Amino acid sequence: MVRVLPMTAAAASSLHLASVAAVRSVSNGRLRLPFARPSLHRSSLLSLGTISQQEGLFGRRGGRFIRTLSSMEAGAAGNMAQASTALKQEEALDWVKKDKRRLLHVVYRVGDLDKTIKFYTECLGMKLLRKRDIPEERYTNAFLGYGPEDSHFVIELTYNYGVHSYDIGTGFGHFGIAVEDVVKTVDLIKAKGGTVTREPGPVKGGKTVIAFVEDPDGYKFELVERGPTPEPLCQVMLRVGDLDRSIDFYEKAFGMELLRKRDNPENKYTIAMMGYGPEDKSTVLELTYNYGVKEYSKGNAYAQIAIGTDDVFKTAEAVKMYGGQITREPGPLPGINTKITACVDPDGWKTVFVDNIDFAKELE
Secondary structure, eight states, X not given: OOOOOOOOHHHHHHHTOSOOOOOOOEEOOGGGOOOOOOOOOEEOXXXXXXXXXXXXXXXXXXXXXXXXXXHHHHHHHHHHHHHHHHHHHHHHHHHHHHSOOEEEEEEEEOSOHHHHHHHHHHTSOOEEEEEEEEGGGTEEEEEEESSOTTTSOEXXXXXXXXXXOOOOTTTEEEEEEEESOHHHHHHHHHHTTOEEEEEEEEOXXXXXXXXXXXXXXXXXXXXXXXXXXXXXXXXXXXEOSOHHHHHHHHHHTSOOEEEEEEEETTTTEEEEEEESSOTTTSOEEEEEXXXXXXXXXXXXXXXXEEEEESOHHHHHHHHHHTXXXXXXXXXXXXXXXXXXXXXXXXXXXXXXXXXHHHHHHHHO
């Protein structure tokens, strides 16, 4: 209920009335599964019928006066709503930055699990951390990496019974692995029958030695020559259609930091490194924009990245607020009670946020 202030004495005299009052209503799966703005409270204006009645009662001058008051009230209410929304966004942004987030694992599908495990362990030096078979849902998972899951970013491979090949699409780029000697690693991969798609050499426009290899399913791995690092599985590269939009989204909705941005006009692409820590000590997301390319095919091979969070409910609200789409509302997974929420970014890349405490219990 909003009270309209009484008219001045002069206006009341001219209209032979002492005051006027008006009433206004105020509208006030599973874990490997593959924009909505918050609504503002809107203040409804006096209806045209009400204004017409007021004009008939008070004359046109009175009607104009009431319309002015209504417009002023609506503007004030709108400003209050905008201020409230801005405050909520500021609070959400602050919380996202303080949330204890970490890249947990990347999920993708393979056609021959044993063959892929053999390649990753013998050629790339990973360890098989655990393996689980879910016969009732006809799939098997294998987790591989360079250290335990509670402190390292790892790979979660998924084999679906009877499915032997997948379409990687054009949007997925590669995984990055930091090695101390690229040439030596490439020689080992060749000896094991692996495919080398780029021989060792300095990156274009730089001095860092790199090489590219492919696993049995055609996923590309960039070998980056680097000194000892606590996180050898160092990159996941995805292509995006609007780099500035993606940077803004991952900073605000995901709480990541823009670590560096590099434009390569000669080869017509720009990259942005995003993450929760420095490149030499943690896994980062490498976003690539190719000049003029706005969309890519996703295929059905690459699935998603999982990120740890202290609160999946707050995370989901922040994702919605900053332009993401929730594909699985926050809550516990049936059977294991681990709380998750799933979303897609503006380009359709999927991410699952997992409750930190629940994830630690799972690993036990």
